[in-house]
Amino acid sequence: MTAVQPASDDPAVAPSMNDVARRAGVSLGTVSHVLNKPEIVSAKTIARVAAAIDELGFVRNDAARSLAAGRSNTVGLILTDVGNSLFVDIARGAEGAASSAGRSLLLANSDVTFQKQESYLDIFDEARVAGIILAPLDAGLDGVDRVRRHGRNIVLVNYAGDRTDCCSVVVDEEHGGYLAATHLMDIGRSRLLFAGGPEDLHAVNARREGARRAVRERGNGVSLEVIPSRNLKSASGRSIARQLLDDGALPDGILAPADQLAAGLIHELTDAGVSVPGDVAVIGYDNNQFASEAAIPMSTVSQPGHEMGEEALRLLLDEIDNPRSHEHRRITLDPSLIVRRSTVSR
Amino acid sequence: MTAVQPASDDPAVAPSMNDVARRAGVSLGTVSHVLNKPEIVSAKTIARVAAAIDELGFVRNDAARSLAAGRSNTVGLILTDVGNSLFVDIARGAEGAASSAGRSLLLANSDVTFQKQESYLDIFDEARVAGIILAPLDAGLDGVDRVRRHGRNIVLVNYAGDRTDCCSVVVDEEHGGYLAATHLMDIGRSRLLFAGGPEDLHAVNARREGARRAVRERGNGVSLEVIPSRNLKSASGRSIARQLLDDGALPDGILAPADQLAAGLIHELTDAGVSVPGDVAVIGYDNNQFASEAAIPMSTVSQPGHEMGEEALRLLLDEIDNPRSHEHRRITLDPSLIVRRSTVSR
């Protein structure tokens, strides 16, 4: 049963459908039918072909298949940052939906780099994938037009700008900021700080405006200060904390637009002897994996990553399978508040 | 300049190399040469073809290219768990090396599921990728034989069992355990516990044996207890900690074979009023992203993920580009100790 390891100067070659046909004593087309439309083939023939496939260890050449069929069976997903567990959740959701639909899902990591995002769009375009799900950077959606012009189906996830000419799945970022601020006010905090985040990032802006609206609606006596930062990393959180400590005027509630940032803040504050949440309650954003593992588990706003990936794949498949009846739409999901000990001690 | 958005009932179609050839007034073969061997084409022709490509927005059909050339330009990387930042580092390393070699890298996440690992091996095999880098599960390497039999090049990373018939990049796990135990003894701990990990996991076993060797070599008066656990997750760490607290006999140094596990331990211990590292020093493994972000930053053993990915891709390219002279080899990299505050207070 065990195949002989081929000698190194006799490179192994995968058997072709022709080999299978010969072995099963049927024609090439029949083998193809067994693979693609078994319902039109007799049970006996299927069995013979299946046996031949098994014996030969045949795997279909997907390049030839895609070329002949004019489309591939795989779907590409381009993520902004695989280091952020939100995107990992999106990938998992999309993966599940893809495999139950009999499609393969290939990932690419743009690593928060616009040029890589564009390059992976081209790679998937060249590969003639059936469709692409893109978690785009704010930087621009030029590549989207480019690949769509080639007839490639594409769905945006997590951010979609104001595009309505393709499907998208986004989260109500404004509402997330609103939830976070409301929570801090609910637990009696009144001197709020929205800490960090580049001002040119759409998501950060929306979250900040949500927080502003919450304070406005709630009104009486609650203040909301804003301190921007270069990025959303932990070091930015630390430097904002040091700035606050130097100034000596601490807020009693901090909203950070990213868990990383919140972690840096909490870290630096507790190091300086400030009690979290006693003196300052801190809430993050994203519900990253480490948010629950931290020594002070972090309150945060959770995005439904799994559902985002699932929905995005579903929209994409509809576009692929029903090109005529498909209508582009935007699905907006709600974030949810997760309360842990960085805002409410036990 | 802006292309007209095609009407929805006139689906866009990517232009072919034939279209480019016609537009540039050259033959199909010449266009191909411009793309693949520009050094044998005159500058004037290159310019004409390049202009035509630009005007038409041509992208090469990679399915046709792979089919005609008999090989693809992309490399596949199958990761065990994109939720573990070690694998993200590996992916980044491989990505960098791939793109400087002009290759594209596609990712797949086996999600610690053997069946998914096998399925992605087949998908990459069907896609006739130039090669595969696999971070395999302990569960088995059957799939490796299967795809190699088809002539697919494959490199193992992070774990390779005892295979010598393909290239691999691994880390000296035993040495990692040795480093961790030595560190705990260096800071004066003598009642050590190796906490958690399924006993059938190769990496866990090796790390434990490394710790044993360190204790043995160091000798006098140091004890090393072992408590296994079902998995490497944070919940397992918590339950081990509760068990220790119930028994009332705490060790003064704990080695956990994963940061997640260590985080659960630290969490539960400090909740119970145990001082880390005062009463118990805890060291993790992997240097995951959150290890440095925790409120008590975690000492850990770091694996050189970036370098692992880079080396793996380098080995793979050598095998692809020099099939005759290539010799399989195993590269073993060293882990390194990272000391933070979960073992040494400031």
Next chain:
DNA sequence: CTGAAAGCGCTTACAG
């Protein structure tokens, strides 16, 4: 340096 032509391994109407 350029062109004409065979062929890569499949899918898919079309006959039968």
Next chain:
DNA sequence: CTGAAAGCGCTTACAG
């Protein structure tokens, strides 16, 4: 239900 044949869009010797 099965088979013969055209064709998908490229690459690559081979002539010139």
